[in-house]
Amino acid sequence: MDYGMIGKIEKAKRYAQERDRFHFESFSVRIDGNNSDHQVVLKDGTLVCDCDFYRTRGTCSHTMAIEEILKDMLPEKMAV
Numbered sequence: 141m142d143y144g145m146i147g148k149i150e151k152a153k154r155y156a157q158e159r160d161r162f163h164f165e166s167f168s169v170r171i172d173g174n175n176s177d178h179q180v181v182l183k184d185g186t187l188v189c190d191c192d193f194y195r196t197r198g199t200c201s202h203t204m205a206i207e208e209i210l211k212d213m214l215p216e217k218m219a220v
Contacts, residue, residue, distance in 0.1 A: 159213050171202050178202050185215045 155161055168181045173191075180189045180202050187203040194200040207214065 180206050
């Protein structure tokens with residue numbers, strides 16, 4: 141491995157420790173559920189799930205799990 145790559149790996153490790161550098165704008169996640177898979181997307185600062193519970197309540201176990209995984213990395217208005 142060359143010195144350039146070693147430097148990039150070290151920089152990546154530093155960045156990973158500085159979570160405030162990252163600002164999610166959009167993403168899509170497939171969650172393997174017990175009964176079926178579900179898609180959670182981040183749209184306009186809001187996590188949206190395709191499950192029936194989310195449609196009636198505006199939140200669900202899938203969106204809450206993503207919030208927990210990404211805590212301190214999501215927009216302020218979404219933070220748990």
